[in-house]
Amino acid sequence: xxxxxxxxxxxxxxxxxxxxxxxxxxxxxxxxxxxxxxxxxxxxxxxxxxxxxxxxxxxxxxxxxxxxxxxxxxxxxxxxxxxxxxxxxxxxxxxxxxxxxxxxxxxxxxxxxxxxxxxxxxxxxxxxxxxxxxxxxxxxxxxxxxxxxxxxxxxxxxxxxxxxxxxxxxxxxxxxxxxxxxxxxxxxxxxxxxxxxxxxxxxxxxxxxxxxxxxxxxxxxxxxxxxxxxxxxxxxxxxxxxxxxxxxxxxxxxxxxxxxxxxxxxxxxxxxxxxxxxxxxxxxxxxxxxxxxxxxxxxxxxxxxxxxxxxxxxxxxxxxxxxxxxxxxxxxxxxxxxxxxxxxxxxxxxxxxxxxxxx
Ligand code: 57M
Numbered sequence: 448x449x450x451x452x453x454x455x456x457x458x459x460x461x462x463x464x465x466x467x468x469x470x471x472x473x474x475x476x477x478x479x480x481x482x483x484x485x486x487x488x489x490x491x492x493x494x495x496x497x498x499x500x501x502x503x504x505x506x507x508x509x510x511x512x513x514x515x516x517x518x519x520x521x522x523x524x525x526x527x528x529x530x531x532x533x534x535x536x537x538x539x540x541x542x543x544x545x546x547x548x549x550x551x552x553x554x555x556x557x558x559x560x561x562x563x564x565x566x567x568x569x570x571x572x573x574x575x576x577x578x579x580x581x582x583x584x585x586x587x588x589x590x591x592x593x594x595x596x597x598x599x600x601x602x603x604x605x606x607x608x609x610x611x612x613x614x615x616x617x618x619x620x621x622x623x624x625x626x627x628x629x630x631x632x633x634x635x636x637x638x639x640x641x642x643x644x645x646x647x648x649x650x651x652x653x654x655x656x657x658x659x660x661x662x663x664x665x666x667x668x669x670x671x672x673x674x675x676x677x678x679x680x681x682x683x684x685x686x687x688x689x690x691x692x693x694x695x696x697x698x699x700x701x702x703x704x705x706x707x708x709x710x711x712x713x714x715x716x717x718x719x720x721x722x723x724x725x726x727x728x729x730x731x732x733x734x735x736x737x738x739x740x741x742x743x744x745x746x747x748x749x750x751x752x753x754x755x756x757x758x759x760x761x762x763x764x765x766x767x768x769x770x771x772x773x774x775x776x777x778x779x780x781x782x783x784x785x786x787x788x789x790x791x792x793x794x795x796x797x798x799x800x801x802x803x804x805x806x
Pocket of ligand 1: 502503504505507508509512515520521637638640641642643644645702706708709710711712715749752753756763765766767768769772
């Protein structure tokens with residue numbers, strides 16, 4: 448909204464014209480978020496320590512995690528408001544896609560907050576019941592999918608990377624697919640958030656990719672040149688993605704090993720859901736498997752481990768799932784696991800960007 452106020456004076460001061468451009472406002476949103484996290488980061492950590500919002504480490508986890516006991520958690524209480532403020536300042540708030548994504552951030556943020564609150568400060572110490580959390584996530588995702596489905600001109604075709612002629616029209620079937628993507632991405636990021644910097648690194652990489660995809664999908668000429676679906680208005684989502692990248696970089700400053708702050712469910716659950724929603728809105732749903740490959744890999748490791756564990760009555764494929772624990776227990780230092788996962792995330796993001804040309 449701030450940009451509108453500034454832009455208002457562009458007839459008197461011509462260089463203010465620059466505020467019209469999405470690219471310029473994306474840079475401003477990224478820097479605003481980064482600056483806000485830096486400004487409030489240390490204050491937040493002190494505040495959380497004072498309020499005794501510290502992590503309780505599970506007894507059955509890898510032994511090196513014991514030293515993390517008491518690390519302030521719920522860093523999402525800083526990340527999420529920063530993203531919202533930054534978006535509010537630099538993006539077009541009346542834009543339907545911005546509104547929908549902001550709705551997702553707020554609702555999933557509240558679910559994560561409740562979960563953390565019950566774990567850390569509440570009475571049961573275990574957070575929301577898995578079923579309750581899941582149902583709440585599905586309800587919010589369903590609202591988003593239904594609004595999209597009803598939105599005039601919404602395209603229910605699924606865009607298949609590498610095969611430009613294949614784009615099946617799912618009709619109403621698009622609704623469950625969208626719900627699956629949003630809820631799946633939310634939980635996948637949550638599962639990945641188990642080592643210092645492990646979730647936020649690939650989040651930064653993934654949102655940088657979607658920053659590009661949103662811009663390209665919202666530009667009629669580029670979208671037609673690249674033969675990707677044109678979705679009028681998604682350009683504004685680049686600003687929101689920029690705000691997330693900036694907040695993510697700022698958070699990584701504190702979350703880098705040895706972490707001074709964890710994001711908590713109040714961070715991981717909305718960030719994952721936002722990633723899924725941006726993928727759905729920009730019509731780059733399937734490519735999310737590649738962009739968010741690390742999150743998919745972590746989730747699959749849990750699915751296979753649990754299935755195998757149940758089938759065999761207690762045997763395991765990995766030393767421990769999610770798979771980052773497997774590598775830790777094999778003796779890899781925590782930072783080695785994290786940095787190697789980041790490298791894979793960057794390679795996958797580059798591959799996903801290459802799908803734009805290879806169609
Ligand atoms: C949350 N949370 C971290 C922190 C973070 C089905 C099952 C696989 C579920 C899974 C699970 O509960 N996953 C979701 C993972 C926790 O981090 C907190 O949670 C927030 C994210 N939601 O922000 O607040 C711990 O992770 C470590 N951490 C860091 N640095 C960070 O920046 O070191 C987190 C952020 C923190 C800290 O130690 O306490 C977590 O891992 O709990 N369950 C599991 O992941 C458990 N796996 C398991 O039981 N595997 C079984 C199979 C059969 C299901 C097996 O393989 O045998 C493991 N998690 C832990 N201990 N802690 C194993 C045991």
